[in-house]
Amino acid sequence: MGTPVTVIVPTFNERENVAELVARTAAALAGWDAEVLFVDDSTDDTAAEVERVAVDAPIPVRVIHRTDNRGGLGGAVAVGLEAAASDVCIVMDGDLQHPPELLPILLERFAQGDTDLVAASRYIGGGDTSGLGTAVRFGVSRVATWLTRAMFPIRLARSTDPMTGFFLVDRRQLDLSALQPQGFKILLEILARNDLRIAEVPMEFGERRHGTSKASLRQGATFIAHLARLRFGKMSLFALIGVIGAAANLGIMWALTAAGVPYVWAAIIGAEVTIIGNFLLQERFVFADMRTDARALGIRFASSFAFNNVEAALRIPVMALMVESWHISSVLATALSLIVAFFARFLFHSLVVYAPQRRRKGDAAGAEPPTDTAALRVIRAIDAEAMKPGEL
Numbered sequence: 001m002g003t004p005v006t007v008i009v010p011t012f013n014e015r016e017n018v019a020e021l022v023a024r025t026a027a028a029l030a031g032w033d034a035e036v037l038f039v040d041d042s043t044d045d046t047a048a049e050v051e052r053v054a055v056d057a058p059i060p061v062r063v064i065h066r067t068d069n070r071g072g073l074g075g076a077v078a079v080g081l082e083a084a085a086s087d088v089c090i091v092m093d094g095d096l097q098h099p100p101e102l103l104p105i106l107l108e109r110f111a112q113g114d115t116d117l118v119a120a121s122r123y124i125g126g127g128d129t130s131g132l133g134t135a136v137r138f139g140v141s142r143v144a145t146w147l148t149r150a151m152f153p154i155r156l157a158r159s160t161d162p163m164t165g166f167f168l169v170d171r172r173q174l175d176l177s178a179l180q181p182q183g184f185k186i187l188l189e190i191l192a193r194n195d196l197r198i199a200e201v202p203m204e205f206g207e208r209r210h211g212t213s214k215a216s217l218r219q220g221a222t223f224i225a226h227l228a229r230l231r232f233g234k235m236s237l238f239a240l241i242g243v244i245g246a247a248a249n250l251g252i253m254w255a256l257t258a259a260g261v262p263y264v265w266a267a268i269i270g271a272e273v274t275i276i277g278n279f280l281l282q283e284r285f286v287f288a289d290m291r292t293d294a295r296a297l298g299i300r301f302a303s304s305f306a307f308n309n310v311e312a313a314l315r316i317p318v319m320a321l322m323v324e325s326w327h328i329s330s331v332l333a334t335a336l337s338l339i340v341a342f343f344a345r346f347l348f349h350s351l352v353v354y355a356p357q358r359r360r361k362g363d364a365a366g367a368e369p370p371t372d373t374a375a376l377r378v379i380r381a382i383d384a385e386a387m388k389p390g391e392l
Contacts, residue, residue, distance in 0.1 A: 002107060004033040005088045005168075008080035010073045011038055014094040015046045019053050024100040026058040032107070035060040035085055038094070039076040041069045060085075073165075074181025074189055081179075087171045091186065097205055098166040105201050106168040116196040119167040119187065120203035123160030148188060150350035151235055154290060155191055157356045158198045162188050166203060169196075238346050241281045245274040246338045250331055263323070263330040267316050275308040282349065293356035303353045311341055 007025055011018075018038075025036055040047045040063055047065040054061035064083060071078060077091050090106055092098040102120055109118045145163050149156050156162045167187055174194055181189045191198070249270040256266035279301060283291065294300060315337045322333040 003088050004086040006084035006086040007036045007090045009038045009094045010076035011040045011046050011094040013042045013044045015044055015049045017096050018049045022053050022057050028100045028103045037080050038063040039080045040065045071181040074186035077186040078179050078181050089171050090168045092166045109201055110168050115199040116173040117169045118199045119164050121161035121200040122205050124200055124202050150347045153350045237286045242342050245278040249274045271312040279304045287354045290354040294354045300353050307348050
């Protein structure tokens with residue numbers, strides 16, 4: 001029935017999950033021309049367990065055991081995409097947090113013929129994140145997703161959950177030779193390097209049944225490094241303009257304080273001048289490729305100016321507190337506060353000021369329109385519906 005499909009399952013010490021995963025996958029894909037391909041980096045006998053289960057499995061089951069573990073989980077998926085018997089491939093984790101029962105829904109959405117990739121998302125209606133567990137992991141995932149979408153606001157405009165590890169992709173639409181995966185986030189790698197039509201279906205992210213999570217500080221560092229490699233250009237230009245603005249801010253403040261102006265008023269004047277200058281430079285050099293699909297110039301300026309003034313209104317009292325309570329110089333306090341403010345500014349400008357109009361209109365294939373404006377989603381970041389996290 002339908003298009004032949006290969007289910008790619010990257011594994012690392014998931015022996016206890018193999019039999020149940022194969023049984024549930026076979027049941028979900030009964031009648032489909034399907035195979036399950038495990039790409040195993042395990043240090044236990046997961047590969048041997050796959051071979052044992054394959055003997056009596058109702059669908060073909062194969063295993064590729066890697067010894068070099070190159071590229072981590074993402075590298076394993078890339079190997080699976082190369083070795084798959086079918087062009088239509090579904091990637092899912094081996095820990096049963098991705099429900100195999102969702103497999104036919106992904107295939108049915110792909111069969112509509114208007115998409116190259118169908119992702120299982122926790123952001124659209126019906127999605128769920130309870131399997132993430134602790135509040136710390138939830139928070140880290142939220143920040144990681146914000147940062148990812150901010151760095152790729154056009155490519156990820158139609159993706160509500162670019163960090164998910166459960167997705168269907170048409171291999172024929174990929175340049176496999178261009179993939180350079182590192183760590184867990186293979187979907188981000190695929191979306192960043194390929195111009196694909198994206199659709200989504202809701203997923204309830206389950207709790208781990210066996211084994212332990214592979215998330216760690218090392219994986220987090222790998223993710224940040226990979227994200228920087230994928231698109232450090234836009235953020236670096238934003239940072240460069242920020243450095244220029246910070247230098248101008250400090251210079252203005254120094255000149256005014258030297259002239260006898262109180263340091264708080266000097267900081268306010270410096271902030272207003274650099275806010276306008278930074279916006280003009282960002283328009284020309286950082287977000288020029290996004291202006292066509294973004295809102296009108298006046299609205300972009302008003303949004304940017306208002307946000308930066310709110311940020312400055314919060315930052316300057318903190319700076320004053322550091323000066324008065326910690327007895328550090330006003331120039332150093334200003335410099336420290338500007339570094340923290342940089343990240344908030346980048347997120348807001350990428351996700352709100354220059355957000356493509358099509359995102360706000362909610363015409364992404366398979367995605368529900370957002371229930372609030374982009375600005376309110378960022379401002380109300382504490383709201384649970386602001387943005388569902390990834391799987392970090």
